[in-house]
Amino acid sequence: MKKTFYVTTPIYYVNARPHIGHAYTTINADFLARWHRLDGYDTFFLTGTDEHGEKIAQAAERAGKPPQQFVDEVAEEFKKAWEVLHISYDDFIRTTEPRHKRVVQRYLQEIYDRGDIYYGEYEGLYCVGCERFLTEKELVDGKCPDHGVEPEPRREGNYFFKMEKYRTWLRDHIQKHPGF
CATH class of the missing domain: 2.170.220.10 (Methionyl-trna Synthetase; domain 2)
Structure with a gap:
């Protein structure tokens, strides 16, 4: 039986650019993913951004940008930071993506239907x-x-x-x- 390992960072709020705390957490997750890959585990490493919330709406307003444009730009800064740091993630999820919305809606509907x-x-x-x-x-x-x-x-x-x-x-x- 193949050993598996899954690691994820928090999905970071995009109300501001990435900072040292984001890098620290992501580097640690990257280390764990690399270590498990070297040890023969089928490894999946997820990171991404949470693009909903009042803080984000306020930050977009302060920047004078529509919320979606603002989160698109900041999410791109996260991706660029992980590229510079050679982060080996397998997927980068954004909560504004249709694939994320579909999954959340499906599971919440199932939970709702169960009462x-x-x-x-x-x-x-x-x-x-x-x-x-x-x-x-x-x-x-x-x-x-x-x-x-x-x-x-x-x-x-x-x-x-x-x-x-x-x-x-x-x-x-x-x-x-x-x-x-």
Whole structure:
């Protein structure tokens, strides 16, 4: 039986050009991919960009460009950086690509059809920089500890996963398979 190894970087936000943190993570993933290839593993190395989000829309607006043009340009900078660093990825995925959208839509539809997704509203304190809601306990003097700004109160509709349905199964699986 052929040994397989899969490694992926985060899919990087394209609200700014690549920086040393992106390079560090990608070089580490590249090292793992190369090592496993040398050791005879059938290896697949994925990297790419996440091109959705409020931070990205704001960055495009600041740059005076339409969002798609902005993300196209920044994604290209990531590809050029990986070329300069001789990164050996097998695929570069962009969340604005039709192939990515099709897969996400298919799987979300399957999950929805099983009754595992429901629509609801969420209200709380939102940090645009973190792109997430923060709890009062996480705040430092009423501000986001990472960005030093007061999060804004928000209420938004969203789809939620019914995790409770799988709680017992997941807990039992983890206990029965300590290496999981």
